[in-house]
Amino acid sequence: MGTIISTVNMKGGVGKTTLTVNLATCLAKHHQKRVLVLDLDSQISATLSLISPHEFAKVRKKRRTLSYLLDNAITHNPWSKLNIHDLIYPNVCNIDGLELLPGDIELYDEYLVSEMLHQQAVEKSEQEFQKVWDNFEQVLIKKIIEPVVDDYDFIIMDCAPGYNLLTRSGIAASNYYLLPARPEPLSLVGIQLLERRIAKLKESHQNIEPLNINLLGITFILSAGGLMGRYYKQVMKRVRDDYYPHQLFNQSIPMDVNVAKAVDLFTPVVVAMPNSSGSKAFVKLTEEFLAKIKVNEEQLVTSS
Numbered sequence: 001m002g003t004i005i006s007t008v009n010m011k012g013g014v015g016k017t018t019l020t021v022n023l024a025t026c027l028a029k030h031h032q033k034r035v036l037v038l039d040l041d042s043q044i045s046a047t048l049s050l051i052s053p054h055e056f057a058k059v060r061k062k063r064r065t066l067s068y069l070l071d072n073a074i075t076h077n078p079w080s081k082l083n084i085h086d087l088i089y090p091n092v093c094n095i096d097g098l099e100l101l102p103g104d105i106e107l108y109d110e111y112l113v114s115e116m117l118h119q120q121a122v123e124k125s126e127q128e129f130q131k132v133w134d135n136f137e138q139v140l141i142k143k144i145i146e147p148v149v150d151d152y153d154f155i156i157m158d159c160a161p162g163y164n165l166l167t168r169s170g171i172a173a174s175n176y177y178l179l180p181a182r183p184e185p186l187s188l189v190g191i192q193l194l195e196r197r198i199a200k201l202k203e204s205h206q207n208i209e210p211l212n213i214n215l216l217g218i219t220f221i222l223s224a225g226g227l228m229g230r231y232y233k234q235v236m237k238r239v240r241d242d243y244y245p246h247q248l249f250n251q252s253i254p255m256d257v258n259v260a261k262a263v264d265l266f267t268p269v270v271v272a273m274p275n276s277s278g279s280k281a282f283v284k285l286t287e288e289f290l291a292k293i294k295v296n297e298e299q300l301v302t303s304s
Helices: 014-029 053-061 064-077 110-123 129-151 165-173 184-206 228-242 257-264 277-303
Strands: 003-007 035-039 098-101 154-158 178-182 214-223
Touching: 003 014, 003 165, 003 228, 014 035, 014 098, 014 154, 014 178, 014 277, 035 129, 035 178, 064 228, 098 277, 110 129, 129 154, 165 184, 178 184, 184 228, 184 277, 214 277, 257 277
Parallel strands: 003 154, 003 178, 035 098, 035 154, 178 214
Antiparallel strands: none
């Protein structure tokens, strides 16, 4: 069974997509893992980091995006012809094992979700609307990926900033979450808010099915150093003082100009510029990621 990972932070612009696509690419390219990237953000940054806008337009015209599966989950169309296998984009960047479930700029209609859940609450008069909502939230993404979860070593979901339905449902479906952050005050607020929200999510879902999700690690996505170097270190120390060592990645990611150039090429930097400092950092981070996964799996075996 594949390990499901959410990449998430309450704040935008902290490097979630950069981390998601380059980690996934390194896992497939350097470690021969089968990896599915799932884009849960309507900004479709992960999608456009792996395929070109022209290719995405063709995919979207055929309705082969996550939106198709979400519509079916919300409206329960019995005539749906496509399933998740039909929507997955294979061999991304010509890398065996790296696959993508493209996102969409219009993922779901909030009004239709509310209307459908309200109707369910009316039909099940013994249940409160909040309970119906919590149940739907917990199973939405879980049911979508269920048919393919055994096909991959890792499913990595790029979550939207903030805390919308898909982000919550992605977290609820995950075994672990990755928390990218910039060493700056607002990014740290995003960490604190997320930790509180996940604790509350676990509490609200306790009576449905307890969530088994844990923080795999916080990793810092840096901007160019220079005069900010000392300030960065001070902020990073504040985070390290608040978390256990195993909750932090030792490897940080320098945001060199090649990372931005790779985005313009709609290709992960580890493919576009493999000798850049950013690319080399992602390779090391991936090794650390696998080591953390191995330690956690061994602990699970021991505890069981």
